[in-house]
Each structure stands twice: as structure tokens, then as C-alpha cells.
Amino acid sequence: xxxxxxxxxxxxxxxxxxxxxxxxxxxxxxxxxxxxxxxxxxxxxxxxxxxxxxxxxxxxxxxxxxxxxxxxxxxxxxxxxxxxxxxxxxxxxxxxxxxxxxxxxxxxxxxxxxxxxxxxxxxxxxxxxxxxxxxxxxxxxxxxxxxxxxxxxxxxxxxxxxxxxxxxxxxxxxxxxxxxxxxxxxxxxxxxxxxxxxxxxxxxxxxxxxxxxxxxxxxxxxxxxxxxxxxxxxxxxxxxxxxxxxxxxxxxxxxxxxxxxxxxxxxxxxxxxxxxxxxxxxxxxxxxxxxxxxxxxxxxxxxxxxxxxxxxxxxxxxxxxxxxxxxxxxxxxxxxx
Ligand code: TRP
Numbered sequence: 001x002x003x004x005x006x007x008x009x010x011x012x013x014x015x016x017x018x019x020x021x022x023x024x025x026x027x028x029x030x031x032x033x034x035x036x037x038x039x040x041x042x043x044x045x046x047x048x049x050x051x052x053x054x055x056x057x058x059x060x061x062x063x064x065x066x067x068x069x070x071x072x073x074x075x076x077x078x079x080x081x082x083x084x085x086x087x088x089x090x091x092x093x094x095x096x097x098x099x100x101x102x103x104x105x106x107x108x109x110x111x112x113x114x115x116x117x118x119x120x121x122x123x124x125x126x127x128x129x130x131x132x133x134x135x136x137x138x139x140x141x142x143x144x145x146x147x148x149x150x151x152x153x154x155x156x157x158x159x160x161x162x163x164x165x166x167x168x169x170x171x172x173x174x175x176x177x178x179x180x181x182x183x184x185x186x187x188x189x190x191x192x193x194x195x196x197x198x199x200x201x202x203x204x205x206x207x208x209x210x211x212x213x214x215x216x217x218x219x220x221x222x223x224x225x226x227x228x229x230x231x232x233x234x235x236x237x238x239x240x241x242x243x244x245x246x247x248x249x250x251x252x253x254x255x256x257x258x259x260x261x262x263x264x265x266x267x268x269x270x271x272x273x274x275x276x277x278x279x280x281x282x283x284x285x286x287x288x289x290x291x292x293x294x295x296x297x298x299x300x301x302x303x304x305x306x307x308x309x310x311x312x313x314x315x316x317x318x319x320x321x322x323x324x325x326x327x328x329x330x331x332x333x334x335x336x337x
Pocket of ligand 1: 012154
């Protein structure tokens with residue numbers, strides 16, 4: 001704490017976390033957690049921007065996402081885990097930031113544009129949804145986070161964050177905010193088990209960290225390979241083959257993997273052999289996570305979130321006073337902690 005560089009990231013609690021989250025961001029968080037002042041946020045309010053009709057679903061997934069964090073090895077010894085809606089200062093800063101960005105700039109954000117299309121919101125975009133990048137800028141700025149481990153789909157949002165904080169600094173002649181930067185996965189984005197570009201809950205093509213061994217087996221066995229690899233003796237395509245993509249991400253014996261790719265491309269290596277290997281690799285990866293998860297008590301997890309949210313509010317209170325003072329708004333008598 002204190003002198004360590006600040007890392008912050010978060011997830012929307014709309015479902016359990018999956019291997020795509022692991023490759024895209026959780027793996028980096030694990031590497032970073034002990035060397036950074038680490039904040040990990042469950043973004044329930046952001047999840048509300050497109051699931052406002054199912055608050056109970058979001059409430060329920062706060063616990064499952066927190067369990068995923070802990071099961072995977074993120075530790076409260078290193079990280080401050082908190083819930084977005086438990087930090088009132090975030091909303092205050094969001095409101096201040098809202099004046100520093102135009103509606104047309106928000107509409108041009110490629111991530112938002114794509115999501116609006118995917119969710120069929122073209123006719124009527126909730127203002128909250130359009131503005132979630134502003135609230136995400138507040139998430140980052142309030143904690144003065146510099147390093148943000150995220151998937152590459154979040155890059156336009158981080159860019160917009162820097163635009164907003166720079167504008168704030170310029171306008172109010174202050175230097176309280178610094179630019180943030182993404183920490184991207186070296187593995188790139190994990191494909192779905194159907195071979196589609198992205199593993200995602202909504203596409204129903206992801207392997208969850210909490211999948212049972214039976215489900216894992218079903219998913220691995222149904223994985224997309226090379227549709228033209230009909231006989232074992234046929235040469236197979238490694239590129240675009242989901243089984244190889246998952247082996248690339250999770251199999252540590254890179255020499256063996258290289259040989260397997262060569263063999264597959266030449267012909268004579270069956271999909272089933274590869275799938276069995278992948279099943280073994282993923283079971284070895286997921287079994288300890290499942291064990292840790294099973295040992296977690298709901299009460300204990302909720303306490304970790306309560307404690308983290310309290311710590312986060314204390315930090316937030318410091319920044320918000322600096323913000324108010326830079327803006328000339330003066331101190332508030334009520335102490336929000
Ligand atoms: N937008 C992120 C996602 O959908 C979640 C998120 C909210 C976030 N606030 C954040 C990520 C701040 C990084 C930093 O996964």
C-alpha cells in the first residue's frame with residue numbers, strides 16, 4: 001500500500017467468470033497482485049445499465065464473481081475487493097465527469113457502439129448505458145489507478161477515461177489525475193469452444209471456472225476443431241482450431257505442443273487424442289479452483305467484500321475532497337465514510 005503503483009479492474013456480475021476472463025485479465029491480476037496496490041471491483045451498477053430489469057440476478061452474481069476471484073487465487077491479503085454500488089463517491093465523480101464529455105463522443109465509442117448493436121438497443125439506448133464509460137472513468141480516477149488489466153475490448157473505454165481526466169486537469173488547473181494504461185494479456189483473446197472469436201457467457205460458448213467435471217468433459221468433447229479433418233490420416237488445420245487455442249493458453253509443455261501441431265498438420269493425429277489431452281490439462285487447472293471454491297463460506301466472502309468496500313470508501317473520500325477543492329466546491333460537512 002501507499003508507495004506501490006495502483007492497479008484497478010473490475011467485472012460486471014452478470015454471470016460466473018470463465019476461462020476467457022482468466023486469459024484476458026485474471027492471469028495478469030494474479031501476477032500483479034502482490035506488487036501493486038490492487039483494487040478489484042464488482043461492477044454491479046455497470047451491470048445494471050443493461051440488466052436493470054434483473055437486479056436480483058446481479059445481486060446473486062456478486063457472490064459468485066467474488067468466489068471466482070478467491071478460488072482462482074486472488075487474495076484479500078493483497079487486493080481490496082469491493083462492490084461498486086457501495087462507494088457513493090463514485091456516483092459523485094461520475095456526475096462531475098458527465099459534463100466533460102459530449103453525447104456524440106459517447107455515441108462514437110466503438111465498444112459502446114458494438115454493444116448497442118449486439119443488445120438490439122438501437123431504437124432506444126438507456127442514458128445510463130451510453131454513459132457507463134463515464135462511470136468507468138470515475139471508477140479508475142477515484143482510486144487514481146494507473147494500471148488496468150483488461151481485455152482489448154476495453155481499450156476505447158480507457159482512452160475515453162484519459163480524455164476525461166486530462167480535460168478535468170486542464171479545466172480545473174490541477175494535476176490530481178494521471179493517465180491510466182491497459183495491461184493486456186500476452187495470450188490475446190481466448191476463442192469460444194465453438195471457434196468463434198470470443199469466449200463469452202452471452203454466446204454460450206465459454207468454459208466457466210466453476211463448471212463441474214462432467215460439464216467440462218461435455219464442453220471439451222464438443223469443441224470446434226477443423227471441420228475438414230474427417231479422417232485421422234487427413235492433414236488438419238491448427239489455425240482457427242479451438243482445441244489448439246486452449247492448449248496454447250493452458251498447456252505448459254510448449255515443446256510437446258509444437259510437435260502435436262506439426263503432427264496434426266501433417267495428418268495422422270486424431271481430434272480425440274487432442275481433446276483427451278486438453279481435458280486433462282483443463283481438469284488439472286480447474287480442480288484446485290473447484291476445491292478452493294467449495295471451501296468458501298458465503299458469510300466469509302460477504303465479509304471480505306464489506307471490509308474491502310470500507311477500505312475503498314476511505315480512499316475514495318480522500319480523492320473526492322481533492323476533486324471538490326480543485327473545482328472550488330469546498331468541503332462537505334458530512335463524512336461519507
Ligand atoms: N467494463 C468492464 C467489463 O465489462 C468492467 C469494469 C467496470 C471495469 N469498471 C471498470 C474494468 C474499471 C476496469 C476498470 O468487464
